[in-house]
Each structure stands twice: as C-alpha cells, then as structure tokens.
Amino acid sequence: MSTILFALAGQADADNISPAIWSVARDGSSVLVYVADAAVHRELSTTWWLRECPNVKLTSVAPWGTHGRLRERLGRLRWNRWWLKRTLLQNNVRLVVMEWKEGIAHQHTSWVRMLVRWWLADIFLQLQFAARSMNIPTVSLPHGHSTKTTIIRSEHVQSEMKKHSGKLPFADRDSHTAYVFASEYHRRVIVNNSTMSGANTQVWGSARFNDVWVRRLYDAAPIAELPPMVNGQFRRVLLFVPKWNNLVNKVETLKLISALGNQPQLQLVVRGHLRAKDAAFSQAELSALRRSNVVMVTDGVSSPSLIRACDVLVDVDSSIAFDAVLLEKPYVRPRYLQDASVRTIWDELGGSHQTDSLEATVALLTQPVLQPAHRDATFDDVVFGGSGEAVLARYRDELRALANR
Known part of the structure; x- marks a missing residue:
C-alpha cells in the first residue's frame, strides 16, 4: 500500500x-x-x-x-x-x-x-x-x-x-x-x-x-472554565488580540478593550494570538486591563472552547472569525482599528458587523439583542x-x- x-x-x-x-x-x-x-x-x-x-x-x-x-x-x-x-x-x-x-x-x-x-x-x-x-x-x-x-x-x-x-x-x-x-x-x-x-x-x-470539520472540532472541545456572569451581565464577549504588524492600532485596541471591560452588562474575555510575540502586551498594559474587569485567558485554553462559551466574537483580521460565522454566532469587526488600506472579504460579502469607532462598537455590543450579520448567498462557496x-x-x-x- x-x-x-x-x-x-x-x-x-x-x-x-x-x-x-x-x-x-x-x-x-x-x-x-x-x-x-x-x-x-x-x-x-x-x-x-x-x-x-x-x-x-x-x-x-x-x-x-x-x-x-x-x-x-x-x-x-x-x-x-x-x-x-x-x-x-x-x-x-x-x-x-x-x-x-x-x-x-x-x-x-x-x-x-x-x-x-x-x-x-x-x-x-x-x-x-x-x-x-x-x-x-x-x-x-x-x-x-x-x-x-x-x-x-x-x-x-x-x-x-x-x-x-x-x-x-x-x-x-x-x-x-x-x-x-x-x-x-x-x-x-x-x-x-x-x-x-x-x-x-x-x-x-x-x-x-x-461545516463538517468545525462541527466535529467543537463537539470534541473541552468546556472552558470561565467566571460566571454576575451583577446584571447578560453577554459574554470574546475578543482575540490582533497581530500588531497587520497594521492594527495598538493604542486604540487597548482603549476598546478597556471600554468594553468597564461595561457592567458585559463580561469581556480576552485571548492572545497563537503567534504571541506578534500580539503581545507589556506588563503595565496587562495590569491596566486587569483593573478594567477583563478576563485574561492563557494560551492553554483552546479557541474552540472559548468561542463555544461566548455569545459574540470580536476580532480584527483573524480567520478564527470564520468559526463564528459557521456556528451562527455574531461576529463584530472594529475595522477602524486597522489601516484603511486593508480590504477584506467582509467588505465584499458581509458576514460581520463592522464598526467605525469605539463608541459604535460599545453601543453595538451592549444593545439588548445582537443577531449574526447577514452574509451574501455566495459567501460559503467563495470563502469555504x-x-x-x-x-x-x-x-x-x-x-x-x-x-x-
């Protein structure tokens, strides 16, 4: 053979x-x-x-x-x-x-x-x-x-x-x-x-x-151990830290994380990128985020476990967002964090809620109901x-x- x-x-x-x-x-x-x-x-x-x-x-x-x-x-x-x-x-x-x-x-x-x-x-x-x-x-x-x-x-x-x-x-x-x-x-x-x-x-x-692999992958993923939502929190938001060398504004990203972490309606879970050195925070930045009630997750927790445990995904340019689309979970892309020269398939075929400011992103994520964004009928054939x-x-x-x- x-x-x-x-x-x-x-x-x-x-x-x-x-x-x-x-x-x-x-x-x-x-x-x-x-x-x-x-x-x-x-x-x-x-x-x-x-x-x-x-x-x-x-x-x-x-x-x-x-x-x-x-x-x-x-x-x-x-x-x-x-x-x-x-x-x-x-x-x-x-x-x-x-x-x-x-x-x-x-x-x-x-x-x-x-x-x-x-x-x-x-x-x-x-x-x-x-x-x-x-x-x-x-x-x-x-x-x-x-x-x-x-x-x-x-x-x-x-x-x-x-x-x-x-x-x-x-x-x-x-x-x-x-x-x-x-x-x-x-x-x-x-x-x-x-x-x-x-x-x-x-x-x-x-x-x-x-759809086939993601279903099998998520069925086998262990349960993520996250703090329970308390004191009126009604939505768990997962944010993946982007790679800064992909023309992402680190200062504005930190402002967004801090603002979301301070929203009483939300539990914000922040996960680094697999290539940690490309998406790293300094110790001072990490300390500031922890003071904003942000749940920081180590690399030892799998991405599927986290996505399954959360209600909405926030990400700038990682392909992990495709998992949210396949799982019919809302995906929010704060495109203002990335240089305007970068164009994406989200611009052409939909599939994501794209926001253009910190205020618009916070408003979207704190509204009572958030459904998955509409995507073009050709999306699955073109992307997957x-x-x-x-x-x-x-x-x-x-x-x-x-x-x-």
Whole structure:
C-alpha cells in the first residue's frame, strides 16, 4: 500500500492540515505524519481524530534545541538525505505534503553547500530534496486562511518587496507539484504580489473552515472554565488580540478593550494570538486591563472552547472569525482599528458587523439583542469552497490522485 507523508511544523499546521489528514486516513489509507514540535506531537497523540484512524503513524522530528545552535544543527543528522530516502522507500511514500514552506525551485548553489545540505538541511527542505531525487510529488497546503483581499503592506512586507522589484520572493515555491489555497481571492492576492509563476497553484477550499470539520472540532472541545456572569451581565464577549504588524492600532485596541471591560452588562474575555510575540502586551498594559474587569485567558485554553462559551466574537483580521460565522454566532469587526488600506472579504460579502469607532462598537455590543450579520448567498462557496463534505472529499481525492499518478 502506498503512503502519504504529512510534515507539520507547529500548531498552525496541526490546526489547518489535520482535517486533510483525517479526510485521507479515515477509510484506511496509509498515512505517516512527521511533527517538528514536541508540544504539538504530544497534543496530536491524544486528539480525537487520531483515535479514529489507527492507520496513521505519528512520528516526532522535533529539533534538539534552539534553531541555529550547534546542538540543533547536529540533530539534523538524524534525517540526512541518505537516511530520509531510505525511509521514504521503506514506507512506500508516494506523496509528501507540508505547509506553505519555502520551496527548492531556482536554487543554484555551490557543491560545498549542496554537500552540507545533504547532511544538515532542516527536515522540510530535506524532504523536498529527497522527494525530488525520487520523483515523488510534493504538495504545499495552507497553514491558515485569510480574510484579506489585498496584501497587507507591513514594514516587513514592504522591505521584502523593495528588495525584489516590488514582489514577495516566493519563486522557490514553484518546485511544489501543487501549491494549494483555500480561496481564489487569496490565491490571486499572493500570485499577483509575488514572484511565483502561479502555474502550480490550485484552490481546494478550506479543510479547516467548513461545516463538517468545525462541527466535529467543537463537539470534541473541552468546556472552558470561565467566571460566571454576575451583577446584571447578560453577554459574554470574546475578543482575540490582533497581530500588531497587520497594521492594527495598538493604542486604540487597548482603549476598546478597556471600554468594553468597564461595561457592567458585559463580561469581556480576552485571548492572545497563537503567534504571541506578534500580539503581545507589556506588563503595565496587562495590569491596566486587569483593573478594567477583563478576563485574561492563557494560551492553554483552546479557541474552540472559548468561542463555544461566548455569545459574540470580536476580532480584527483573524480567520478564527470564520468559526463564528459557521456556528451562527455574531461576529463584530472594529475595522477602524486597522489601516484603511486593508480590504477584506467582509467588505465584499458581509458576514460581520463592522464598526467605525469605539463608541459604535460599545453601543453595538451592549444593545439588548445582537443577531449574526447577514452574509451574501455566495459567501460559503467563495470563502469555504462549498460544503464540508465536498471540500474534504476534494482534498482526499486530489491528494490520492497525486500519490497514484
């Protein structure tokens, strides 16, 4: 039996690619999963979908230490090219799948560098080199979804584009047999603003954000332990802290959190972003928020647990808002917190209550009744790729076709 190998780098990969693994494995297909993060490996080893798929073999390829340090580099010898090719052959691996990692197209390097890579490339590059030498196709799957219909020109993005004639340097990703997007609007944004040729890009819908997976995910989520609402509070509001480098105004965000925390009708629950360093508060800021009766939640509580426990979601630009839409929960987007140059699918197809000031946001969230915002009839097809059954079947069939070609 041929095997499909999935390589996961971290939490975002596990969240967004696990549905694709499940869709392929749930009828008995042979699947090997490499996980390059020890904590994620531990979490996946007890996840509900793995119990349904005993044919999935989970293997830790976690680094030995901090990236770039001597011990970590020596640890890469464990998957040198010779060993990895032998492993792929022994397991009859016919397809290698990973997240949107750097590819290996257009690489022109010295023989010394090629020799070093043979022994010391990281696991994701090594898998691509080994697969290419064995004529095994590689697929790059999205490690998330996007709400944006324009490129966010943060300082980092502008710096990279300036170095490459106004484009993001993604040409190396042309090496993948298929480079997959969840939506056509996101594919168009990336291809039009990068050096990718676009020839290998495909749109399969979102394996993570669809009615089938979200229902299973939320059914399995543990109950969030939050303080009970008291003293006339009638609405629990969940706010996800945005990434500041996405052109979000941190000062205005803090003002909004403080204002909502001081509303006697509301219990405000604040959760950081998975990439904590991109959405961090200083200790002084945290102390001020706690004085505003804000419930601060640590990273140890899952997002599905929190969303299920709350009545309304407030968020600026994270794809987690799609969960609220699928669950028919009200989603409020204070768009005034983000630079006006950023355009989103919410602007085009609805699905969110968009507010343009702190006062309007507070007024909306404290009104007696708050229903989900209207969304266009095409929203689910455009954003999610259709029904969950159709999307997950598409991932399964496309991956199998590539493995069997």
